[in-house]
Amino acid sequence: xxxxxxxxxxxxxxxxxxxxxxxxxxxxxxxxxxxxxxxxxxxxxxxxxxxxxxxxxxxxxxxxxxxxxxxxxxxxxxxxxxxxxxxxxxxxxxxxxxxxxxxxxxxxxxxxxxxxxxxxxxxxxxxxxxxxxxxxxxxxxxxxxxxxxxxxxxxxxxxxxxxxxxxxxxxxxxxxxxxxxxxxxxxxxxxxxxxxxxxxxxxxxxxxxxxxxxxxxxxxxxxxxxxxxxxxxxxxxxxxxxxxxxxxxxxxxxxxxxxxxxxxxxxxxxxxxxxxxxxxxxxxxxxxxxxxxxxxxxxxxxxxxxxxxxxxxxxxxxxxxxxxxxxxxxxxxxxxxxxxxxxxxxxxxxxxxxxxxxxxxxxxxxxxxxxxxxxxxxxxxxxxxxxxxxxxxxxxxxxxxxxxxxxxxxxxxxxxxxxxxxxxxxxxxxxxxxxxxxxxxxxxxxxxxxxxxxxxxxxxxxxxxxxxxxxxxxxxxxxxxxxxxxxxxxxxxxxxxxxxxxxxxxxxxxxxxxxxxxxxxxxxxxxxxxxxxxxxxxxx
Numbered sequence: 001x002x003x004x005x006x007x008x009x010x011x012x013x014x015x016x017x018x019x020x021x022x023x024x025x026x027x028x029x030x031x032x033x034x035x036x037x038x039x040x041x042x043x044x045x046x047x048x049x050x051x052x053x054x055x056x057x058x059x060x061x062x063x064x065x066x067x068x069x070x071x072x073x074x075x076x077x078x079x080x081x082x083x084x085x086x087x088x089x090x091x092x093x094x095x096x097x098x099x100x101x102x103x104x105x106x107x108x109x110x111x112x113x114x115x116x117x118x119x120x121x122x123x124x125x126x127x128x129x130x131x132x133x134x135x136x137x138x139x140x141x142x143x144x145x146x147x148x149x150x151x152x153x154x155x156x157x158x159x160x161x162x163x164x165x166x167x168x169x170x171x172x173x174x175x176x177x178x179x180x181x182x183x184x185x186x187x188x189x190x191x192x193x194x195x196x197x198x199x200x201x202x203x204x205x206x207x208x209x210x211x212x213x214x215x216x217x218x219x220x221x222x223x224x225x226x227x228x229x230x231x232x233x234x235x236x237x238x239x240x241x242x243x244x245x246x247x248x249x250x251x252x253x254x255x256x257x258x259x260x261x262x263x264x265x266x267x268x269x270x271x272x273x274x275x276x277x278x279x280x281x282x283x284x285x286x287x288x289x290x291x292x293x294x295x296x297x298x299x300x301x302x303x304x305x306x307x308x309x310x311x312x313x314x315x316x317x318x319x320x321x322x323x324x325x326x327x328x329x330x331x332x333x334x335x336x337x338x339x340x341x342x343x344x345x346x347x348x349x350x351x352x353x354x355x356x357x358x359x360x361x362x363x364x365x366x367x368x369x370x371x372x373x374x375x376x377x378x379x380x381x382x383x384x385x386x387x388x389x390x391x392x393x394x395x396x397x398x399x400x401x402x403x404x405x406x407x408x409x410x411x412x413x414x415x416x417x418x419x420x421x422x423x424x425x426x427x428x429x430x431x432x433x434x435x436x437x438x439x440x441x442x443x444x445x446x447x448x449x450x451x452x453x454x455x456x457x458x459x460x461x462x463x464x465x466x467x468x469x470x471x472x473x474x475x476x477x478x479x480x481x482x483x484x485x486x487x488x489x490x491x492x493x494x495x496x497x498x499x500x501x502x503x504x505x506x507x508x509x510x511x512x513x514x515x516x517x518x519x520x521x522x523x524x525x526x527x528x529x530x531x532x533x534x535x536x537x538x539x540x
Contacts, residue, residue, distance in 0.1 A: 103387020117301030191274035
């Protein structure tokens with residue numbers, strides 16, 4: 001009886017503590033938030049209420065945005081303003097840029113994974129990283145190197161898909177695209193051949209799985225009121241996150257040390273093509289600031305910018321083309337028109353890839369428009385935001401207080417008729433064309449690459465990679481879904497992954513004379529040894 005009584009007391013105490021914690025949380029959420037003050041945006045719920053719609057979160061936000069262009073969700077210490085209005089977005093990202101930062105709330109959530117990387121920091125630290133990255137991204141050496149990497153991996157991808165096509169096999173195109181972009185970002189970012197498409201790299205794939213799982217766990221913090229308590233107690237997802245981050249940091253630190261040692265041995269070589277090598281050269285000018293930890297944080301930021309976003313967009317792009325075969329054919333015709341001469345109709349993969357020059361890419365207006373339309377409806381980052389550093393009044397006349405967050409919903413914006421017209425939910429590449437030429441729209445209504453001073457530095461790189469891969473795939477194959485009734489949706493995380501797999505068939509348009517690329521062949525690509533790369537597929 002004494003044992004039962006002790007257990008009862010422990011359970012009662014635990015329940016009481018949880019009740020007190022919950023009551024305190026509720027009070028913090030609702031007190032001092034000007035619930036009925038007409039000077040503030042209408043309240044539509046709390047941030048934790050999003051938990052009930054988590055699996056369809058961005059569609060839930062779209063539904064709310066159709067009722068209120070801008071509204072509030074209450075959080076413990078502040079209000080979170082969610083908007084689709086371009087004028088408000090322009091105000092916080094450009095006009096009054098200096099009054100808005102990432103904010104402590106967002107930094108607390110992200111800093112465990114990304115440390116002091118460019119996506120997390122503000123102020124002078126951000127300006128230093130932005131300036132350095134801007135210089136490096138503008139170099140011709142990095143541009144040429146990255147394009148050569150993109151072309152080589154696009155050729156490998158074509159060869160791999162041909163192996164599936166030849167055997168009439170269904171395959172998960174998102175998994176393949178994820179592996180392709182993994183190989184590219186590791187080579188361009190670290191100078192490392194991960195080689196996920198052809199071979200196996202157990203440690204590299206473990207790194208990718210840990211990185212993607214951490215991305216999802218960190219995003220969950222936005223709807224979990226007890227994540228800090230879980231982190232303190234080292235339980236649940238927070239315990240997994242801690243283990244993942246330790247592995248991630250050790251992996252990147254090892255890459256940096258190895259690269260530094262290699263560069264010391266090759267002091268007289270000017271072959272500094274990858275981003276890490278170029279940052280290491282700069283670190284010698286200021287070793288006190290640009291420590292290995294500092295470099296690690298920068299590199300991890302490039303990882304999420306260059307790995308997920310491109311693969312995700314290409315996956316949605318292929319899905320849309322399967323649903324719209326006419327658009328698929330129009331792109332293929334454009335690609336062949338600007339790349340293949342009549343004398344080169346039966347070009348090998350290598351020859352065709354080399355024909356995708358910078359000049360050819362510039363002429364692919366319809367392809368560019370289709371990729372952009374994909375990003376309008378399926379933005380790589382569906383929600384992003386800033387935090388008010390002082391009290392302010394937004395362009396719509398409503399006020400917000402210091403510490404309030406302002407989040408712009410790119411996914412919802414693509415579906416707003418007041419922004420894009422009555423056909424907002426239609427996939428229509430022509431909306432980006434005028435007399436057959438691609439036309440830019442305001443970056444404050446098309447925010448897929450952010451806007452203002454924090455506009456994505458890798459925008460041009462992303463388009464080049466996506467156009468090279470798309471041109472290669474559509475020149476050689478027609479794609480169709482393996483099951484037209486499949487309900488394709490997203491996973492809720494920082495970037496817009498397709499949930500599960502995207503299974504398709506690829507039908508060759510013609511069979512080139514050669515599908516062998518520098519020793520890479522369909523047979524090799526499909527060997528069981530690539531199973532270790534499926535860890536990347538498991539989180540795609």
